[in-house]
Amino acid sequence: MSRKMVVILFAFIVSIVLLAGCSGGNAAKTGATDQGKELVYATAKDINDMNPHLYPGSLPAQGMIYESLVENTEDGIKPLLAESWNISDDGKVYTFQLRKDVNFHDGEPFNAEAVKKNIEAVQSNASKHSWIKLSTKIMSCTVRDEFTIELVLSEPYYPTLLELSMTRPYVFISPKSFINGETKDGVSGYNGTGPYKLTEHKTDQYATFEANENYWGGAPNVKKITAKVLPAGETTFLALQKGEVNFVFTDDRGADSIDVEAMNQLADSGDYQIIRSEPMNTKMIVANSSKTGHPVHDTAVREAIWYSIDRETISKKIFNGTETAADALFSSNVNYANVELKKRGYDLETAKKILEEAGWILESGSEVRTKAGNKLAMKLYYDANSSTQKTQAEFIQNTLKKIGAQLELTGEESSSIANRRSTGDYDLLFNQTWGLAYDPQSTISAFTSESSYYHTTSGIAKATELYKKIDEVLVSADEKTRKSLYADILTIVHDEAVFIPITNGSVTVVAPKSLQGISFKQTQYELPFERMHFE
């Protein structure tokens, strides 16, 4: 019996050691980054599915791999995969001359045939792309010759080129990676035309991108970029300090992985530099006006919330002055957004007055206002990975309490919040406008899209009028009409207070001091890694 036991015990321990031994397999990767050659950036979420025609993937990562026909720059639309283009006089036919020296990462040539297949793959999954109005306007896509492609629209649509320049969905993946001629059910590889290739991906651990030596624009200088999954906050800060990662930037949801104070501390240490873009977007709280019978359906409530946000303090204390207070959905430097709108500053007395007038009464002895038995209580969803959103939420919760409104806070993953936005399962949630390249036309056209802001806008009194104007403005060819239509649209949503602005956000990069050539694109969703180089 005793020998038997010893044998069993021995077997048990050996098997444990063997099993644990398997873990030695990936011991080769070392902790610290090879400073001066590669970038390792921290990301709170895995890069996820890199299929460029669907939406779960990380935008900055997709931006490295895939490219669009044209590029949106400060000076307007510039060529990218298309060398040149012309638009027919009726504005319905776009003909693109493609670059002839481009290959996909798998060696397949980039040509008109590939463009056609990609665009058709996107179009065949139309319901997912309804936020981008171009997807509803494309009638056909024809190959004229090997490097000429023709896009026919159902009606003239002025933001066509803008929407073709976006990070997704109109970007190109090798037709060899399609599954059954489609991309909507997944792809077999992530072969784009961009400056970087995805070479390794370990879910929830890291993803490695290596320079595309055959990139048509010249091989990028930074040879290797790794996206490392780290919880935001102190873990990332520590990893930066120790050099386990050496790059962080504001992610596609507007969340910074470390706070301003930590950034300054890193810059003070002398190893890092902080670079901020121009203000790019507006961070805001979005109210679900379509929830009839609920307090958020009431314009007075939304206005009162607007008045109860102390944007100056948020800007100074939570963002240490790096973001400025925002008074309207779009700051006035955005195209067409220079509109005279009523300013609603931080003013609790006005907020209370508005609520009183709208019939929200504070019974003596109670803390929450009621109207016809309905409590003035709402839920606010924030991104659990963003510490600043949580702090803002708590701060706003506190001021709202002072006017007799109760705010319940729930932190969730960004994907869950995106789901709530598209299904209308929310009262209030944090969001941001889509950034320079998208504002105002795409953000505004998303007002009508069920997957974006439909629930936000559909419950307001003038919803039908609003939607009519949005449809008109996107197809109007006359600059003056456009201007006045945009002014009307912005006034309607401003008066209804469905988009409650907080601050103007920018993209912030923390990078090693020796990294040069850090610049920004017109979109907050991508960084031009290919332009960076080490000194």
Place this chain on the structure above:
Amino acid sequence: MKLFKLIWKDKLAAISLSIIAVTIIAGIFAPLFAPHDPAEVNMELRFAPSSWEYLLGNDHLGRCILSRLIYGIRPSVLWVFVALAISVGIGAILGFVAGYFRGKTDAFVMRVCDVMLSFPGYVMILAVIGILGVGLENILIAFVIMKWAWFARIIRTSVMQYAEADYVKFSKALGVSNIKIIMKHIVPVALPDVAVISSSSFGSMILQLSGFSFLGLGIQAPNAEWGMMLNEAREVMFSRPEIMLAPGLTIIIVVSAINFLSDSLQVALDPKLMTSKHKLQGQTVASSAKLQGKEVA
């Protein structure tokens, strides 16, 4: 009273008992003890160091950390205690019934317990949060769902042993009603056992709750809870480690006190409570230790 005296003699136990008593009183009468409103935001005092007005300093919203610690006793300790009491209550009733009447009732209750005990505790709590959503009350519900089976099991074993005692047999022979026997002869002797096992669970439940709050799955803002305070402190864990200190130490002190008290309670009542009694029932040391091991979950 005898028990109290026994514990009072043990210095460590006496200190532990005092700490727990003070904590509970401070929690119940939090508004009297807390110097400030725990939810009062004052951005001017964001991360202010400790001062005479704010003894432990201020957090990321400039709220008084001391007041938040005191109000935090309610969810962190008192509510956990309520969950514990409910699960012990359910466990005790079923345990008494199963252990005293034996037979089919016993077999049925024990099979149900087996099923419940085959879900690891943490996993079960995560499952409940996953389905019912994030929040303190859901974790407490999960606690009750999880723990009663374990208590029922242990209490049954203890009751079974007393039910075999001669005086119980004698009462039965005299025709005393079952309920009377249970109330008069078994509850009083089994109660200390119940006290020991429930106190030993208390500490681990507090830790678990704070762990879930720390992950952001527990209580929601702006309510103060110790795990939640640590979660907030985590944002500045290395740049302002002092903020981590107060709630962390509070948890350690209170949980240590509970563990030490539970230990000396056990010693005072019966030095070898768990093991020796189970053996009387023909159970092996191994299986009783295994049950103890399960409790960790």
Place this chain on the structure above:
Amino acid sequence: MGSYIIKRSLISIPLLLIISFLTFVLNNLSPLDPAEVVLYAQGVPKITDELITETKAALGMDQPFLIRYLKWFVSCLQLDFGNSYVTGKPVWSLLGPAFLNTLKLTLLSVIAIIAFSIGLGVICALREGKWMDKSVRGVSFFLTSMPSYWLAALMVWYFSVKLDLLPTSGMDSYKSYVLPVIVITISFAGVYFRIIRSAMISNLNEDYVLYGRACGLPEKKITMHILRNSLQVAISVFCMAIPIILGSTVVVENIFAWPGLGTLSVNSILSRDFPIIQAYVLVLAAAFVLFNTVSDIINAAMNPKLRKDL
């Protein structure tokens, strides 16, 4: 012995069935309509009632409850837990690797816990009531009272920041294992140490010890006897420890960004990814039952008396 193994294994089958059924029921309690959730996940912008009915039919959700359960159960046996609502990937392709990562961490921690708790348990039991025993017990109480995430933060601050010896997080090299294993060991070793110690002590009071001493057996030999009998306790306890720790690494994984089950389950909860939560619960509960069975079998192998229990 063979018949014992068969019998014991057969007992766990109904248990597994009940567990799977409960897990299935649990998931059906979720406040969201599964068909609706699937539609959200596919990003369908407008969800109409017809679409829901259609999806329900497509998912087989219009069938009676029991049939749905059976279908689900059969696919689970093939490790097909459906697709994640968020990423659309098969659940097992996410759960499998995470399970392995957590298993590695767990096994290493269990080894460390075994080493510490048996070592200290034996030493303290032999010196019951002495200074050594008392102080080790005191320290163990104190350590088990520490919130593991707090301890982890402290460790990271000291070993990774101050001394710069170990990585702060991730699973890059063998060095990454050190801190998480230490933290898990500290938070569990105290409990297991006490179990071993009390098992040893109760063995010490057994008749055979008294008898052995009376017969003048050398103390060393008696200790070996006690140790052997106590090891039996240890093995059964540690068989249980593996699934328990497997399910309790949530907090530690979160702090160290470990790509394991804990991280996966918390992320799934925060993104309301029900298929993953369901599979996670099922897999861990099944592991729990399996380890329990194995530990009983090992026990029976060592102690023939137990085989009659069934």
